[in-house]
Amino acid sequence: xPYSAIHKAETRKRIIETARxxxxxxxxxxVSIDRIMDEAGLTRxxxxxxxxxxxxxxxxxxxxxxxxxxxxxxxxxxxDPQNADATSVRDMIESYLSSEHLGxxxxxxxxxxxxxxxxxxxDKVRGAYTDLLRAMVWLFEHNxxxxxxxxxxxxxxxxxxxxGMVLARTVGDTALSEEIRTxxxxxxxxxxxx
Amino acid sequence: xPYSAIHKAETRKRIIETARxxxxxxxxxxVSIDRIMDEAGLTRxxxxxxxxxxxxxxxxxxxxxxxxxxxxxxxxxxxDPQNADATSVRDMIESYLSSEHLGxxxxxxxxxxxxxxxxxxxDKVRGAYTDLLRAMVWLFEHNxxxxxxxxxxxxxxxxxxxxGMVLARTVGDTALSEEIRTxxxxxxxxxxxx
DNA sequence: TGTACATCAGTGAACGCGCGTTCACTGATGTAC
DNA sequence: TGTACATCAGTGAACGCGCGTTCACTGATGTAC
Numbered sequence: 001x002p003y004s005a006i007h008k009a010e011t012r013k014r015i016i017e018t019a020r021x022x023x024x025x026x027x028x029x030x031v032s033i034d035r036i037m038d039e040a041g042l043t044r045x046x047x048x049x050x051x052x053x054x055x056x057x058x059x060x061x062x063x064x065x066x067x068x069x070x071x072x073x074x075x076x077x078x079x080d081p082q083n084a085d086a087t088s089v090r091d092m093i094e095s096y097l098s099s100e101h102l103g104x105x106x107x108x109x110x111x112x113x114x115x116x117x118x119x120x121x122x123d124k125v126r127g128a129y130t131d132l133l134r135a136m137v138w139l140f141e142h143n144x145x146x147x148x149x150x151x152x153x154x155x156x157x158x159x160x161x162x163x164g165m166v167l168a169r170t171v172g173d174t175a176l177s178e179e180i181r182t183x184x185x186x187x188x189x190x191x192x193x194x
Numbered sequence: 195x196p197y198s199a200i201h202k203a204e205t206r207k208r209i210i211e212t213a214r215x216x217x218x219x220x221x222x223x224x225v226s227i228d229r230i231m232d233e234a235g236l237t238r239x240x241x242x243x244x245x246x247x248x249x250x251x252x253x254x255x256x257x258x259x260x261x262x263x264x265x266x267x268x269x270x271x272x273x274d275p276q277n278a279d280a281t282s283v284r285d286m287i288e289s290y291l292s293s294e295h296l297g298x299x300x301x302x303x304x305x306x307x308x309x310x311x312x313x314x315x316x317d318k319v320r321g322a323y324t325d326l327l328r329a330m331v332w333l334f335e336h337n338x339x340x341x342x343x344x345x346x347x348x349x350x351x352x353x354x355x356x357x358g359m360v361l362a363r364t365v366g367d368t369a370l371s372e373e374i375r376t377x378x379x380x381x382x383x384x385x386x387x388x
Numbered sequence: 389t390g391t392a393c394a395t396c397a398g399t400g401a402a403c404g405c406g407c408g409t410t411c412a413c414t415g416a417t418g419t420a421c
Numbered sequence: 422t423g424t425a426c427a428t429c430a431g432t433g434a435a436c437g438c439g440c441g442t443t444c445a446c447t448g449a450t451g452t453a454c
Contacts, residue, residue, distance in 0.1 A: 002417040126366035156381035163357015172320035187350035196450040
């Protein structure tokens with residue numbers, strides 16, 4: 001057993017983190033395996049020791065958001081999520097729709113950065129994206145000011161949050177971008193009665 | 195003057211329409227100039243008689259939505275938009291968030307199909323995307339049940355409509371997809387007081 | 389009305405380039421003795 | 422404790438392929454006579 005098992009696992013993790021950042025910044029097809037491996041301090045050939053193909057890395061990269069900025073979602077869920085208070089959800093929404101998140105191209109939520117890339121990707125990638133959405137909706141369902149808010153409210157809230165950030169990110173005009181972000185935030189907080 | 199001026203204009207239009215459909219279906223970088231020209235019944239070389247480069251075609255394709263399905267937006271605006279009644283806006287929202295629109299990969303709104311592609315494209319493309327959004331927000335601002343609805347409401351409504359469709363399109367799970375779409379629709383109509 | 393001609397929309401071979409993936413290899417490492 | 426060895430993570434040249442773009446050309450067309 002040359003090299004410890006930990007060594008390989010750490011390399012793998014480094015590749016995923018590098019990929020997550022590059023994908024967020026430039027999109028799936030725009031980032032080559034060469035680029036990812038190079039920025040992870042490796043060479044292209046080694047990639048296939050860790051992943052069967054590029055597509056498998058997509059899914060891992062999307063899912064890995066919950067280890068980065070997405071950790072806040074776990075905090076918002078709390079130890080006993082059914083009884084967590086609404087404060088943490090308000091914090092989570094304010095963070096999600098913050099100008100800081102809008103500017104964080106590297107660390108942003110993949111639901112914002114990669115919607116159309118994901119829609120065209122494999123089932124595995126779409127599954128990872130769906131998991132993120134489910135996590136967000138779950139938070140809205142279980143931790144609003146009015147507990148047990150209807151599911152409809154939680155779903156449309158997710159649409160407003162993600163949609164607001166997607167539009168703010170895509171629009172060329174900076175002033176309009178800020179307008180959308182703050183409007184979506186205000187509307188989301190109102191809906192939750194926060 | 196061989197070939198009429200109309201002849202060239204029609205060819206150009208055919209290229210744009212073909213590109214719009216292919217981009218909507220598969221994304222910007224996934225569709226080659228070769229494919230577009232081939233499906234338009236032409237050969238690759240001729241492309242540069244009509245456009246300086248691929249990027250210029252992007253912008254035209256996004257903008258051309260208002261000639262297809264987006265024509266409904268003009269109808270919703272009405273002859274004298276300030277006095278148009280709210281019915282047409284309700285129709286427009288119901289059409290935008292319909293399962294038929296969700297299934298219409300070719301004709302769908304580019305704000306749904308191409309958000310992350312656009313975010314990474316040139317200023318011209320982003321400008322065309324921004325124009326579509328402005329058109330939608332304008333409709334919500336001027337034609338709601340409560341006339342002169344605040345701008346904030348119109349903006350967050352756009353976030354809900356576009357975001358709802360983006361999520362419904364991206365998510366792998368069909369049942370969840372339908373849930374999101376109908377939740378966003380219900381919430382949008384409620385917000386407008388329709 | 390018929391024909392010769394100039395125009396330019398459209399053609400298709402060719403360019404340099406970067407892609408995802410394969411594969412024979414190398415050399416750093418933990419283990420057995 | 423020191424050394425020989427087997428393992429396998431990582432290397433880098435090579436593959437076939439499709440991309441965006443260029444360019445010398447061709448041939449369908451409207452016009453002038």
